[in-house]
Amino acid sequence: MALIRPRLNDFHNLPFTQDEVDFAIPFLDEDLPLYLDPFLLWKSPSLQDNSLHTTITNSFNHLGYLWLKGKEEEAVDNLVLASECDKVGLGDSKKRTGHENW
Numbered sequence: 001m002a003l004i005r006p007r008l009n010d011f012h013n014l015p016f017t018q019d020e021v022d023f024a025i026p027f028l029d030e031d032l033p034l035y036l037d038p039f040l041l042w043k044s045p046s047l048q049d050n051s052l053h054t055t056i057t058n059s060f061n062h063l064g065y066l067w068l069k070g071k072e073e074e075a076v077d078n079l080v081l082a083s084e085c086d087k088v089g090l091g092d093s094k095k096r097t098g099h100e101n102w
Contacts, residue, residue, distance in 0.1 A: 005029060 007025045009016060018025050041053035059082070066075035 006028050007018065008014075008028060009018075009025050011028055038053050038056050041049040041056070044050060044053075063075045063079060066072075066078070
């Protein structure tokens with residue numbers, strides 16, 4: 001019997017399900033939207049994770065600071081620069097496209 005929308009663990013006959021693990025198991029036929037929860041970085045025992053949380057928080061605080069100081073255009077420019085370009089190929093869609101000229 002063929003599986004409908006098999007996950008990676010189904011393909012490799014691994015004995016666990018998505019509900020049993022604390023990480024995302026991707027579907028084989030599509031991109032699974034993954035997001036980072038900064039709170040989990042904060043509560044992690046890893047100092048590197050804690051540092052990443054601080055960096056993310058400081059970055060957003062800086063954008064807010066720029067906005068409140070009347071530097072809206074600089075805040076927007078920084079946010080655009082920090083955005084993921086299509087060429088990277090991550091995202092929420094089944095069909096990802098990139099810039100051919102990059």
